[in-house]
Structures are given as C-alpha cells and as structure tokens.
Amino acid sequence: MVALAQRADRELVIPAAQPEGHLRLEGVTKRFNEVLAVSGVDLELPRGKMLGLLGPSGCGKTTTLRMIAGLLPISDGRILVDGEDIAHLPPHRRDFGLVFQNYALFPHLTVAENVAFGLDMRRVAKAEARARVQAALELVHLPGFGDRKPRQMSGGQQQRVALARAVVVRPRVLLLDEPLSNLDAKLRDEMRTEIREIQQRLGITTVLVTHDQVEALTMCDLVGVMSHGRLEQLGTPEDIYERPASLFVADFVGRTNTLECTLVDQRHVRIGEAVYGCAATALPPGKVKAVIRPHRILLTPPRDRSLISNATNCAAGRVTRVVYVGDLLQYEIDIGGTRLAVEAPTRALSQPMAVGDKLLCEWSPDDMLVFPA
Numbered sequence: 001m002v003a004l005a006q007r008a009d010r011e012l013v014i015p016a017a018q019p020e021g022h023l024r025l026e027g028v029t030k031r032f033n034e035v036l037a038v039s040g041v042d043l044e045l046p047r048g049k050m051l052g053l054l055g056p057s058g059c060g061k062t063t064t065l066r067m068i069a070g071l072l073p074i075s076d077g078r079i080l081v082d083g084e085d086i087a088h089l090p091p092h093r094r095d096f097g098l099v100f101q102n103y104a105l106f107p108h109l110t111v112a113e114n115v116a117f118g119l120d121m122r123r124v125a126k127a128e129a130r131a132r133v134q135a136a137l138e139l140v141h142l143p144g145f146g147d148r149k150p151r152q153m154s155g156g157q158q159q160r161v162a163l164a165r166a167v168v169v170r171p172r173v174l175l176l177d178e179p180l181s182n183l184d185a186k187l188r189d190e191m192r193t194e195i196r197e198i199q200q201r202l203g204i205t206t207v208l209v210t211h212d213q214v215e216a217l218t219m220c221d222l223v224g225v226m227s228h229g230r231l232e233q234l235g236t237p238e239d240i241y242e243r244p245a246s247l248f249v250a251d252f253v254g255r256t257n258t259l260e261c262t263l264v265d266q267r268h269v270r271i272g273e274a275v276y277g278c279a280a281t282a283l284p285p286g287k288v289k290a291v292i293r294p295h296r297i298l299l300t301p302p303r304d305r306s307l308i309s310n311a312t313n314c315a316a317g318r319v320t321r322v323v324y325v326g327d328l329l330q331y332e333i334d335i336g337g338t339r340l341a342v343e344a345p346t347r348a349l350s351q352p353m354a355v356g357d358k359l360l361c362e363w364s365p366d367d368m369l370v371f372p373a
Contacts (some may be wrong), residue, residue: 022047022205023068023173028077030063030229037063039229040077045222048203050196052216055226056252062177064226065209069175070094081172092121094173097166097204101178103158105150111137111161112146118169136164139198156187163195167202174199174206180215188212192219213253217241225249247371250291257297257340263288263370272336276313277365287373294343296367299331299353300360312362315340319357333361 023045030038038060045051053061066072068079070091079087086094097118105114112133119129137143140160150158159179166174179195180188196219199206210216216223217237224234225248233245244250251258261269263285269278271290278290308314317340321332329352331342340361346352353359 022049022082023051023207024078024080025064025068026078026080028064028067028079029075030060030067030072031075037229038067041226041231043224043231043234045205045207047205048200049221050199050206050208050219051222051224052208052210052220053224053226054210054213054216054253056211059226060229061209061211061226063229065175065177065207068173068207069096069098095169095171097169097171097174099159099162099166099174099176099179101181103150103162103182105158105161105165107150109149110146111142111148111150111153114150114161115146115165115168118165122169132168133164136168139167139201140164140194155183156191159183159191160194163198167198167204171204174204176206176208178209178211180210180212188215195219217253223253225252227252244291244369247289247291250369250371255294255341255343257292257294259290259292259338260373261288261290262286267365269368269370271338274315274336276315276368277311278368278370279366281370283370283372288370289373291369291371292340292363292367294330294341296363297340297342298362299333299342299344300362302358302360308360308362311365313365313368315361317359317361319353319355319359322352322355324352333359335361 025041025043028038028041041064053064055061063072067074070089074087077087078085106117115133115136116129119132133146137146140163142157142160142164145153145157150161153161180191183191192215208215208220220237222234223237223240225232225240227248233240233249240249240253244253247258250256259271261271263281263283264270264275265285266281267277268275269288269290302316305314315335317333317335319331320334320339323330327346329344329346331344331353333340333342342361
C-alpha cells in the first residue's frame with residue numbers, strides 16, 4: 001500500500017511554484033437583488049495550505065466557495081490565483097477541482113469513467129488518462145474498483161471516488177463543499193484523516209466549506225469563521241479557539257459558558273457579589289460578557305479559600321445536573337445563582353459527583369475572556 005501511494009504521488013503531485021499567497025480574495029461581495037449574501041471578504045491562502053470556511057447555515061460560506069469556483073458571479077471584488085484575476089473566467093477555465101456534498105457521480109458510468117471525466121474534457125491522451133486514473137484510485141485506496149458502478153459502493157467509497165475525480169486533473173485549487181456531511185460519525189473521522197493526508201501529500205491549495213468545527217480545527221491550516229456574510233476572524237485553529245476575536249467566534253467554535261457580568265477594571269469582572277480575575281482587556285468598565293470553556297474549569301472538594309492560590313479564581317458551588325457522555329461527564333454547577341457548565345473526563349473506577357454535592361470551581365483568569373455586552 002505504501003508503494004502504491006508513493007507511485008500515485010509521483011503521478012499526481014502538483015507542480016511547485018512561488019511560495020507566496022496562492023489564492024487571494026479582495027473585497028469579494030455577492031448580492032442577490034437587495035440581499036447582501038457575502039460582504040467584502042478579504043483573505044489570502046498560501047500555496048499548499050488548507051483553509052476551512054466555517055459557520056452556521058446561511059452565513060455565506062457556500063456562496064463564497066461557489067464564487068471561487070465560478071459557479072456564481074461576484075458582485076464586487078477580485079479573486080486571484082498567482083496574482084491573476086480569475087473572477088470573470090468560466091469554471092472550466094479556472095482549472096479547479098470540486099468535490100460536492102452529494103458527490104455528484106454519474107450513476108451510468110463506472111468508477112474509472114467517473115474519475116476520467118475531467119481528463120476526457122481536457123482531451124488528455126487515453127494512455128496517459130488511464131495511468132492517471134489508476135494513480136488517483138490508488139491514492140484514495142480504491143485500486144481495482146474501476147469497473148464498479150457508484151451504486152455498488154458505500155458512501156465512504158463514493159466520497160473517495162469524488163475526491164479522485166477532483167485531484168486527477170491536477171487542479172490549481174481544490175474546493176470541498178461539505179464533503180463529509182452525508183457520512184456517519186465513525187466514517188467522518190476516517191475520511192477527515194484521509195482527505196488531510198492526501199491534501200498534504202499532493203500539496204494542493206484547498207478550500208473546505210463546513211459547519212462542523214471539528215472538521216475545520218483538525219483538517220485545516222487556516223480557519224475563517226463567517227457570520228451574516230462577513231468574515232469574523234481568519235487565523236490558525238489555535239488562534240480561533242484560544243483567541244477568538246468576537247463573542248460570536250468564541251460561542252460558535254467550541255463549547256462555552258457565557259456569563260453576564262460587570263467589568264471592574266482591565267483584569268477583573270464582577271458576577272453577582274463576587275469579583276473574579278479575567279484575561280486582560282482594553283474595554284471600558286461596564287456591562288460585558290465573559291466566556292469560559294467548560295473543560296477549563298476544575299472541580300475540587302470544598303476547602304478553605306486561604307489554601308487556594310490568589311492567582312486562581314474560585315467559586316463555591318452545588319451540582320444541579322450530571323450527564324454521562326462516554327468520554328466526558330458534563331456537570332451543571334450553581335454558583336450563587338449563576339449556572340456553569342463543566343466538563344470532566346471519565347475515569348475508570350472513580351466515583352462521579354452526584355446532584356446536590358457541594359464543591360469548588362477553580363479556573364485561571366486567563367481562561368475567562370471578556371467581550372462587549
């Protein structure tokens with residue numbers, strides 16, 4: 001299998017070029033009559049990197065992908081590949097590969113014929129086309145499947161065929177539109193790893209559209225979070241998760257506690273009668289919202305506050321709910337009228353806390369992020 005993959009790499013590897021930004025969007029905008037679907041998106045994606053466009057339904061991420069692909073005309077802005085504005089080129093002249101959510105395989109064609117479709121359109125010589133189809137099927141772990149019809153294959157196998165069809169043409173850019181949404185959870189995990197490995201092996205500049213934060217964080221070099229047609233934040237997965245630029249990003253990416261509170265100064269907030277340390281902020285004193293990730297809160301037995309470091313936030317609480325989800329226990333804790341969601345890993349032979357138990361919630365001030373109310 002390793003030898004097959006290495007040979008497939010040689011057949012399909014994308015030629016190297018300048019290391020600078022490969023795909024660039026400048027003020028890309030889309031209007032449908034009076035509706036502003038995408039508003040002034042600016043981003044730059046380096047060659048060979050993978051970008052995830054992440055956001056809820058209707059945020060504009062798929063519209064953005066379709067404009068990049070040429071399936072929708074832009075209303076304003078520029079789309080550049082290696083400095084060339086391609087915004088007004090038809091799709092077949094952009095030299096992109098596209099994998100659709102529903103795979104879009106031709107049911108009357110064999111797997112090999114499906115994969116070869118783009119090569120036929122480009123009038124690639126038959127001998128070369130056969131070699132490239134074989135290499136593409138080996139790359140996606142489907143050697144020997146060329147004579148089958150799509151209906152004879154599982155959803156995961158059909159997804160691999162769609163990916164092989166997209167990469168066999170050696171595209172300048174690969175576009176993936178919710179490629180894993182039709183697969184079950186276990187198969188999604190496997191395909192996430194496979195797609196990422198193939199993308200890195202071939203060095204294809206790739207844009208992935210997804211509403212699944214796990215896909216975006218685990219597969220991509222850069223993540224762009226979209227809301228109401230705007231790009232809220234563009235950064236590495238770590239930037240997006242650890243340093244969200246807005247309350248929307250913090251709330252959408254990962255699980256959070258969002259607390260109404262009052263900013264006392266740049267490092268402290270008041271919740272009820274208690275004052276807690278928070279991450280440094282330049283916001284003026286007043287009403288704000290503070291965010292804490294559930295897994296960043298530690299549950300400990302009740303003890304005297306003097307035994308706990310002053311650098312740690314601490315609140316006495318009572319368990320009001322416990323939910324078992326396999327690898328995690330999810331607790332709801334009441335701290336003086338404010339409810340905190342807390343997550344703790346399950347441990348063999350340990351006794352989880354029960355409803356009514358009293359305890360302490362502890363967390364670092366740097367894990368409490370503050371945003372405008």
